[in-house]
Amino acid sequence: MQTPLYELRGATRFFQLGGTTIKAVDGVDLTLDAEEFVAIEGPSGSGKTTLLQLLGALDRPSSGEVLFEGRDLSTLGDGELAELRLRSFGFIFQQFNLLSTLTAVQNVEAGLAPLRVSAGKLRERSLAMLSEVGLRDRAFHLPSQLSGGEQQRVAIARALTAEPRVVLADEPTGNLDSRSGTDIIALLTELASKHGSTIIVSTHDAELAARAPRRLIMHDGRLIGDGKNGKEAAPAKKRG
Numbered sequence: 001m002q003t004p005l006y007e008l009r010g011a012t013r014f015f016q017l018g019g020t021t022i023k024a025v026d027g028v029d030l031t032l033d034a035e036e037f038v039a040i041e042g043p044s045g046s047g048k049t050t051l052l053q054l055l056g057a058l059d060r061p062s063s064g065e066v067l068f069e070g071r072d073l074s075t076l077g078d079g080e081l082a083e084l085r086l087r088s089f090g091f092i093f094q095q096f097n098l099l100s101t102l103t104a105v106q107n108v109e110a111g112l113a114p115l116r117v118s119a120g121k122l123r124e125r126s127l128a129m130l131s132e133v134g135l136r137d138r139a140f141h142l143p144s145q146l147s148g149g150e151q152q153r154v155a156i157a158r159a160l161t162a163e164p165r166v167v168l169a170d171e172p173t174g175n176l177d178s179r180s181g182t183d184i185i186a187l188l189t190e191l192a193s194k195h196g197s198t199i200i201v202s203t204h205d206a207e208l209a210a211r212a213p214r215r216l217i218m219h220d221g222r223l224i225g226d227g228k229n230g231k232e233a234a235p236a237k238k239r240g
């Protein structure tokens with residue numbers, strides 16, 4: 001049997017705040033395969049961002065296991081985790097997180113900088129990536145000269161340019177109107193299949209989540225639904 005891309009077993013992330021324990025992610029069991037497109041849906045505070053941070057090796061579980069390509073992330077050192085984040089994961093955020101003093105193409109180049117690509121290749125690849133998101137003619141514009149949807153497309157180009165195995169997008173449509181949000185999801189879907197990336201997107205928006213081939217539903221840190229392809233989400237398997 002092939003090793004799944006991700007395997008989570010009882011993955012938990014608790015935060016201690018004063019005297020209380022906040023169960024941000026509470027015993028999640030989950031298997032994700034390569035090239036899946038998955039939406040994580042749930043109300044504010046349900047643990048979507050925390051779960052994405054575990055998947056992106058930005059945080060470690062308090063207990064349980066997060067296996068990526070068969071490797072338990074908690075056994076990796078800081079250097080190995082940093083390497084994974086640079087090479088295997090691409091991140092997209094609600095606030096776009098572009099560098100405001102850099103042009104669109106320079107922002108995309110920043111996504112490649114850690115890979116030690118020559119300057120010429122860097123520019124070539126970044127411009128090609130901007131073409132893929134439909135922004136070749138905006139390459140030399142600053143973020144402030146672009147609309148929100150365009151800025152998010154630059155951020156998508158930046159996230160994908162190093163050809164990551166996984167793209168983790170935390171509320172990528174949260175700052176956009178519904179039309180731009182729909183366009184962004186369509187673009188992510190198209191690019192994921194073209195580049196063979198797995199896409200994991202968190203969203204409040206049930207309509208957007210319903211477009212994803214697989215839809216996970218979080219509530220109070222628990223995975224309460226896991227449904228495929230427009231079907232009503234089925235309750236997640238009980239542990240034990």
Ligand SMILES: Nc1ncnc2c1ncn2[C@@H]1O[C@H](COP(=O)(O)OP(=O)(O)OP(=O)(O)O)[C@@H](O)[C@H]1O
Pocket residue numbers: 015016017022023024025042043044045046047048049050051204
């Ligand atoms: N660093 C932290 N310290 C303490 N509590 C935290 C921390 N990060 C998250 N939490 C808490 O964990 C819970 C889950 O937070 P998380 O940000 O994962 O939710 P979310 O589903 O992404 O919410 P939103 O839709 O508002 O972004 C919340 O109750 C939050 O307050």
Ligand SMILES: [Mg+2]
Pocket residue numbers: 048049050170
């Ligand atoms: Mg969040």
